[in-house]
Amino acid sequence: MSxxxxxLESNLTSLYSxxxxxxxxxxxxxxxxxxxxxxxxxxxxxxxxxxxxPKDELYSSSTVVFSSECAKFxxxxxxxxxxxxxxxxxxx
Numbered sequence: 174m175s176x177x178x179x180x181l182e183s184n185l186t187s188l189y190s191x192x193x194x195x196x197x198x199x200x201x202x203x204x205x206x207x208x209x210x211x212x213x214x215x216x217x218x219x220x221x222x223x224x225x226x227p228k229d230e231l232y233s234s235s236t237v238v239f240s241s242e243c244a245k246f247x248x249x250x251x252x253x254x255x256x257x258x259x260x261x262x263x264x265x
Contacts, residue, residue: 207248211241 215237223231
C-alpha cells in the first residue's frame with residue numbers, strides 16, 4: 174500500500190467518522206426537540222382544559238399522556254418506514 178493510498182484511506186475514515194457524529198448529533202437534537210414539544214403541549218393542554226372545562230366534563234390527565242405516547246409511536250413508525258426505504262434504495 175502506497176503512502177497516497179494510506180492517506181486516502183485515512184481521510185475517508187476520518188470523513189465517515191465526522192459524518193456519523195453529525196448524524197448522531199442531529200438525531201439527539203431531534204429527540205430533544207420532540208420531547209420538549211410533546212411535554213409543552215401536554216402542560217398547556219392540561220392547564221388550559223382544567224381551567225376552562227366544567228367539572229362534569231373533565232377528562233383524566235392520563236388521556237393526554239396516552240395521546241402523546243401515541244403521537245411518539247406514529248412519529249417513530251414514520252422514521253422507521255423512511256429509514257427502511259433509504260436502506261432499500263442504497264442496496265439497489
